Amino acid sequence: MEDTICAISTSLGVGAISIVRLSGPEAIAITNKIYKGKDLTKVESHTINYGHIYENDKIIDEVLVSVMRAPKTFTTEDVVEINCHGGIASTNKILELLLTNGCRLAEPGEFTKRAFLNGRIDLIEAEAVSDIINAQTENSRSLAINQLTGELSRIIQNLRQEILSLMANIEVNIDFPEYEDAEEITHNVLKPKLKDIKAKLLEILNESNNSKIIKEGIDVAIIGRPNVGKSSILNSLLEENKAIVTNIAGTTRDIVEGSIILAGIKINFIDTAGIRKTEDLVEKIGVDKSLATIDKADLVILVLNNNEKLLPEDQELLTKIKKKKHIIFVNKCDLSSTLTLSEDIKNEIIRGNTIEPNGLNDLKKAIVEMFNLESFSQKDLTYLSNARQISLVKRAIKIIDEVEEQLNNEVPVDFLTVDIKNCWDLLGEIIGATYKDELIDELFSKFCLGK
């Protein structure tokens, strides 16, 4: 771990500024070789320096260089960050120059790995770093930052402490059977204690579902027959919010038409092109696709035309969305009403059109209320946020389920300690307090390049 690593630590081509980061004993000296300005080896730590990157005598870019000396840096090694203009060509050129002058290209996640291995951050914090980089809304950023400051670690630690004292009590019962000083943990004592621990784990898990919403947003499918006005509704929503309207890959692997931010949460509109094509050639594929879209979406908005009678296709879609979270948007309410809908779905209906803002505003309000989005910005965001952590909590809960079943089978408490200990270990894995051989390498290989 003595070599100096470097990588581009911002997404290429997205921002106006790119950052090339170096970490290691040679970080400052190597940068100095390709930099003209103040002598970086002599500047004070934690300073930003203006200058130029040169290749031989040719200026490559005008840059700001942050110099941070060990140990008060992210990796605890010497760290240099070169802020350059965001073009792909010049950023790559700078990286190339660093590599030819003695840096090694960082492996995915290597900066974070160094921070972890040098004792700067714990495992859960390391994971949070990768979350911050990928965060797209303010809420998801603060969730990740909360983890970075150890809030989640603390909650898990408290829970582990609770399990530990339960285990300790059982051990005392076993090792000092004749002493009455410690409460005897019988099956009846154990049951409510486990129930309590399970409830707390479930709470963390439930909140982590919210955390998925914060990090990935809500996927909304707008469906309906052709010509009911889906596209114009979508366009009005997107344009008004000046949202990204290019096709970008959503987290559900579906094509997202565009996203807007409501109450700090990303709302992703999923492409329902399939439905539009149903009347064209590939009818079957279209239907399948629409079904799949409905299935995957967190929310379905069914658009009906106020100006037309309810058709069998509409009826079919109405049945299909019943099991999903849904809103029925009756469009074209500026035109005369020929649509009649059953009374029992009255509460699910929002009326409006794409010319006046009122109806669409009601729609947005309904989404905010439906997912209680306002609450996210008020809560302490301390939830588990990735698949590894969530699966560990789920496994811990499963173990408690098993113990509860074994309690009914009259299995002696000392056997159950095997499971309880296991539960404690699993929670330890979340915060890196339990050693798992393959875990570390696997974990860091998943991080994005640079951080």
Place this chain on the structure above:
Amino acid sequence: MNYEIIVVGGGHAGCEAANAASKLGFKTALITANIKNIADMPCNPSIGGTAKGIIVREIDALGGLMGKVADKSHFQIKMLNNAKGPAVRSLRAQADKITYPNNMLKELQSIENLDIIEAMVEDIIVKDKQIKGVILENKQEIACQALILTTGTYLKGTILVGDTKTPGGPHGEKRSNFLSDALKREGFTIQRLKTGTPQRIKKDSIDFSQMQEELGSPEPLTFNHDFPACYIPSEQEKCYLLYTNEKTHEIIRQNLSKSSMYGGYVEGVGPRYCPSIEDKIVRFSDKERHQLFLEPESKYYDDWYLQGFSTSMPYDIQEQMVHSLKGLENAVITKYAYAIEYDAIDPLQIKASLETKLVANLFTAGQINGTSGYEEAAAQGLMAGINAANKLRNKEPLILKRNEAYIGVLIDDLVTKGTKEPYRMLTSRAEFRLILRHDNADLRLRKYGYEQGLITQEQYQKLLNKEQKIAELKEFLQNNKLKITPEVEEAFKSQNLSVSNMSLSLEQLVKRPGITIVFLQQFFSINYPKDIIEQVEISIKYDGYIQKTYKEVDKLLKLESKQIPKDIDYSKVKNLASEARQKLQQVRPETIAQATRISGVNPSDISILSIYLKKEYNKNE
């Protein structure tokens, strides 16, 4: 004079060491300051207890003496944790403090290769970092090829009562003044430990009617695997339970400054699990009463041991304290409680074979290694005896793993974690305790005893027969079903058992709560002995948990197989936390698994170490 192996100290460690070394064919001398103190029990009058009882079973399985001798020498025996699962059951015998040492001495005297010498050892002879012999108090030298030190509490032993300190052993004998200095000279780190023992009360002065009787188990029980119980369960002696009260607590609180502990007269570190009564009252001030037990020490004299009342208060306060107890108002104290401080070495300086790292062929066992308890001492004595012999016959040392024996856990803990207080075995120290049971000690360890040469062919054959019978009964249960006849239904109903799903194999039926093999046996013409049935029933009923434990064992063995090269230079492993680096340097663990158990070495240090090993040593993989 010269011997192949010399054992210094005649306590529980020394007896086992001398027995093993001599029975393995080596000309052995046991040197003790006083033959009368061979296998002495200076503290509690019992052998066994939770976890400790399992150790005694293991000693017996390997060919040691403690179990066999205890079985001949007790007046009460009890299975502890009987209401809990089979994994934590453990035997405890109230051993007679006269009979037990006598029986042990007889055993030792019957060994041909073994001489018992009465003398005080004051120095060791070391040449080129190898042990050559010992020097007695009278300057006589005795040469040896291997030396086992089992000096107990005698290294600079000091007796503490109140503010008085008296140099000497538990019975006021002479202590060893120079041996620990000799060890220091050879580079050993000496630490000061402390332990204590409560009052002895004259039997006639006790009003037992004020106390609750504590009885032995009603069925015959033994530590040893070879001979049946030689006592009549209904004729066992009783012990008694009594409690402290507010008056007792008041006396203690008012006189705290007079206790050696609280008065600041003690430098040694005492055990947390065995606190003095003043400690209990200070630390758990909300408790209104504490339990005490009265246990007879011997049939040959009248002292009763007041367990739980250990203290270092001066005599006059002890009088007041004892007389405040219900039933002991007129008690005559025949021996006052005292604390004893003694020198021990830092067990991080010994290997898993119990040979010291500093001096070749020098072994240590028992309290000198920082443990507490007769059983812990005996276990180490046995292993040191075996491994001293192995060293001389050029055999690999016998090192029991954590998944094989409590003895393995004990020694691994000592040499990996070290200890700052007298180490006592607890079931919670054994992460694989579900498979380290009282009932399967022979199945786990007899083969080792046989391979080493302490278990006879006949004993080994008995084990093989047992294994065969277990397999036979398992197969029978797997391949047979129960036909429902009116008698079967009747029998099930009388036990409140359901007769549904009877098409399952008998093995599946045994998994159900309430159904035992003994119960099923009545419907078939089979009749297996109790120990066979017990093994099969445990393996069926708790199969799920036992499998889980084996999975954990596999993980351990995997880490255990990751060797750390002996020449590793920890200063070259970058980024280790400084505490971890220092501990690794000191312990020099042999495997990654052992490294994970060192306190102060955190998971992140282990990752760093693993990565380093991969990079530096597996380059060609």
